[in-house]
Amino acid sequence: MTPDxxxxxxxxxxxxxxxxxxxSAFGKLTIEIxxxxxxxxxxxxxxxxxxGSGSPPEDIGAxxxxxxxxxxxxxLLPASDFLSRPSEASEVRYKDxxxxxxxxxxxxxxxxxxxxxxxxxxxxxxxxxxxxxxxLKFSVKRxxxxxxxxxxxxxxxxxxxxxxxxFNTRIAYVTMQQQDKDRIYQLMVADSDGHDxxxxxxxxxxxxxxxxWSPNGQWLAYVSFSDDRSGANIWLQDIASxxxxxxxxxxxxxxxxxxxxxxxxxxxxxxxxxxxxxxIMQVATGELRRITKDPAIDTExxxxxxxxELxxxxxxxxxxxxxxxxxxxxxxxxxxxxxxxxAGASYDPTGKRxxxxxxxxxxxxxxxxxFYLESGRTxxxxxxxxxxxxxxxxxGTMILYATxxxxxxxxxxxxxxxxxRQLLKLHDGDVREPAWSVSR
Amino acid sequence: MMRRFGTIVLVLFLGVAISGCAASKKKxxxxxEVEDATIGNTTxxxxxxxxxxxxTAGEIIxxxxxxxxMDDPLGQRVVYFDFDSANLTPEAQRIVEAHAQYLAGNPxxxxxxxxxxxxxxxxxxNLALGERRANAVSQIFQSxxxxxxxxxxxxxxxxxxxxxxxxxxxxxxxxxxxxLY
Numbered sequence: 001m002t003p004d005x006x007x008x009x010x011x012x013x014x015x016x017x018x019x020x021x022x023x024s025a026f027g028k029l030t031i032e033i034x035x036x037x038x039x040x041x042x043x044x045x046x047x048x049x050x051x052g053s054g055s056p057p058e059d060i061g062a063x064x065x066x067x068x069x070x071x072x073x074x075x076l077l078p079a080s081d082f083l084s085r086p087s088e089a090s091e092v093r094y095k096d097x098x099x100x101x102x103x104x105x106x107x108x109x110x111x112x113x114x115x116x117x118x119x120x121x122x123x124x125x126x127x128x129x130x131x132x133x134x135x136l137k138f139s140v141k142r143x144x145x146x147x148x149x150x151x152x153x154x155x156x157x158x159x160x161x162x163x164x165x166x167f168n169t170r171i172a173y174v175t176m177q178q179q180d181k182d183r184i185y186q187l188m189v190a191d192s193d194g195h196d197x198x199x200x201x202x203x204x205x206x207x208x209x210x211x212x213w214s215p216n217g218q219w220l221a222y223v224s225f226s227d228d229r230s231g232a233n234i235w236l237q238d239i240a241s242x243x244x245x246x247x248x249x250x251x252x253x254x255x256x257x258x259x260x261x262x263x264x265x266x267x268x269x270x271x272x273x274x275x276x277x278x279x280i281m282q283v284a285t286g287e288l289r290r291i292t293k294d295p296a297i298d299t300e301x302x303x304x305x306x307x308x309e310l311x312x313x314x315x316x317x318x319x320x321x322x323x324x325x326x327x328x329x330x331x332x333x334x335x336x337x338x339x340x341x342x343a344g345a346s347y348d349p350t351g352k353r354x355x356x357x358x359x360x361x362x363x364x365x366x367x368x369x370x371f372y373l374e375s376g377r378t379x380x381x382x383x384x385x386x387x388x389x390x391x392x393x394x395x396g397t398m399i400l401y402a403t404x405x406x407x408x409x410x411x412x413x414x415x416x417x418x419x420x421r422q423l424l425k426l427h428d429g430d431v432r433e434p435a436w437s438v439s440r
Numbered sequence: 441m442m443r444r445f446g447t448i449v450l451v452l453f454l455g456v457a458i459s460g461c462a463a464s465k466k467k468x469x470x471x472x473e474v475e476d477a478t479i480g481n482t483t484x485x486x487x488x489x490x491x492x493x494x495x496t497a498g499e500i501i502x503x504x505x506x507x508x509x510m511d512d513p514l515g516q517r518v519v520y521f522d523f524d525s526a527n528l529t530p531e532a533q534r535i536v537e538a539h540a541q542y543l544a545g546n547p548x549x550x551x552x553x554x555x556x557x558x559x560x561x562x563x564x565x566n567l568a569l570g571e572r573r574a575n576a577v578s579q580i581f582q583s584x585x586x587x588x589x590x591x592x593x594x595x596x597x598x599x600x601x602x603x604x605x606x607x608x609x610x611x612x613x614x615x616x617x618x619x620l621y
Contacts, residue, residue: 183600207599209563223567229552231594232567253571253595256564269564271595274575276568297568313565319524320565344562357562366560386606388562407604433563 039419040075041160043068044102047079048122049087052112058145060110060120060152066193067153067167070413071397072420073160077102089123089132097127104133104160108152116141120148124156134159146195147440166393167192170437171400172200172211172220173411177429187211187222189239192393192436194411194424200239212257212266213437220435221247221257221266234268236283247281250288256300258346260307267291267301267310278312280327291329302346303327311335311354313343322356322371336371338378344388345371348396348416355390355399355416368401370416381418391436392416400424400434513538519577521615524561526572528580536580539619544585551586551621553577555595558611563597570595577617 045065050056068074083096086107097105108122123135134155138148147168154165171194175186185208187201201208206225213220220239223232226246231253237244247254252272259266266281270288278291278301292298296316303310307327314323320343322336335354336342340361345354351373358369358378365385369378382403390401396416403412405423409430414421425431519532528536543549555574557566574593582588603610 207596209567209597209599225596229592229594231571232597253567255567269568271568271571274572274578274593276571297565297572299568300562300564313562315524315565320561341561343565386559404606407606 040073041104042075042077042102043104043106043160044077044082044097044100045106046082046085046087046108048108048110048120050110052110052118056110057118057142058110058149060108060122060145060149061106063146063149063193064106064122064153064156067150067165068156070193070420070422071157071167072415073157073397088121089125089135092125094125094127094130102127104156106152106156110145113139118142118145120145120152122152124159146191150191150193163397164395166395166397166436168440169394170213170217170440172213172433172435172437173431174208174211174433175429175431176207176409183207185224187220189220200237200242201244209433210256211433211435212259213435214259215261215263215438217437217439219259221259223255223257231271234266247286258302260303261305262307267303269299269301278310278325278329291325291327292332293329298323300344304347305349305351311345311347313345322354335373335376336378337376339369341366342369342371342378344390346390346392348392349394350396353396353416355392357388357390368399368414370399370418379418381414381416382412382421387412389433389435391434393436394438400436402432402434514542517619518616519619520612521573521617523558523611523615524569526569526576528576533580536577536619537584539621540581540584540586543581543590543621547587548590549621550590550592551581551619553581553591553593554618554620555593556600556614556616556618557598558614559598559601559606560611561598563599567595567597567599570597573615573617577619 045061047061065076069076077100081100083099084093086092087109088107092105092107105125105127106122111119113119119137119139121137124133126133136152136155140148150168153167157165169192170189171192172187172189175188177184182204185203185206186199187208188197189200190197200220203224208222208224211220211222218239220237221234223234225232232255234247234254234257235244236247250270252270254268254270256269257266264283266283268279268281269276270279275295276297276299277293278298280289280291294314294316296314298312298314300313301310309324309326311322311324313320317334320341321334322342322345323332323334325332339358341359343357345356347354354371354373356369356371357366358380359366360380366387367380367384368382368387368390369380371378384403387401387403390399392399398413398415400411400413402409409432411424411431411434412421413424513535516535519528519535543551553574555570557569571593574595578591578593581591601614603613
């Protein structure tokens, strides 16, 4: 084991330890890092100094460390190596941190100022230049502390990489548990690190799939069934109020909803008389416009970031492949040429890459790939056999997807360059269909 | 004569451990609960699994055995398909035609054709594939005189497997259309 790997292993145990003692236990979260990792920015995050009665309500430093670690861009130095434990910039002896080869240092404080009022502040320090790069102070209620920690992570990530952070976002996913003869489905929403899972919908024996966030994070569109005699249909649900409505009654079944970037339309799939095509619906009026007219299966539409184009899956060439059309349905062209099958594509925020499910043939099964629109190249990022439902983080650096551990569905995340991969085991039972929000 | 045969229903729920309580929690009553009360009956009458794992693609598996006449195609309510295919095998064609003739001769009966897929490929593609399979059966029904308004097709894609294995034996049982009336 190389020193690098030992450090990584230690950091892993330190992080897992932090989770084990976290006051809000949420089932198991395991983090597995692939071999390629370890070239991230070495950073030290000192546990935040707590001033108040009892134990701190949240371990802000641990939340920030875990965020940075998961991004794959940082190597978190183990706390056992720290020679001192400063909590503000004036207490920092920079040579303590140069000795353990930290390039950046995070220090901070959590102070109770009232019955349900807390001050959180932090500084990010450049160890070699011996100066404060950035700092923030928040005054919040207890229920907002984790969100504040993710905002701190976003700020640090931006300062260190020049890329907007995507930690203060949410994920939606579906769980399925078998209870005797029944399958219980839950549509869940959680923080981007899997914390604070909340049930949005629960059904018995009525599958739930394909959640899609509205750009403002207020609505989820998803596919479910209303009874055992009518087909798949799309619901829109206000996450805060729980109110939901089925989209305008469609003759046939509707599925695969995708919000347009301006939030006004949904691209979706309608199956009627045995044919499956892409439509665009105006959310406000329910007006439907047909986009594809091929007798083949056309499904899984996804918008380009500028809203001008759609990619979708079609088997018009024999096997499922990715096609692109203008939003008015003209100019249809096939994009993927490599691989036996490609499906389930969506754009990254730059519009230059797609993440998709690829089957490269020879019994390899289904993995997550990144397709480069300009070159037509596909990089395969994962090594499962039934990986699916990939979803980019809002900054395009991470991809969340569904994979299998044995028979059980779990969520996993991989960095868009394939360097870092982790398993997020959030619940007992089957977890699937992740969707990453653009905004909080 | 809704059910003209005695059925042996082979219900096999494979290897699905019932896990402990969910870690989820409800906040502020915003969660919606939906239950389908009718589904238990349907599952009972159709769930199958012979679990030998040695079936090959396209082979017909007898799900409901007719105790009086094993060869009667009307005793078979499920037809199976090859991977990513909605083409009927000769055996499936025989079963579908027998049901079509029976239904055409019994006006007023309604039938539900429930299309399913195995777990390979994306969930949304499989939803469309199940639809295509159900529609392939529907076309034969209609060509043999079953009125279109007596037929309802529904796809569950890969969401309702009857066999939970991860091999061809299980997959071949899940690529199916169930003929329900």
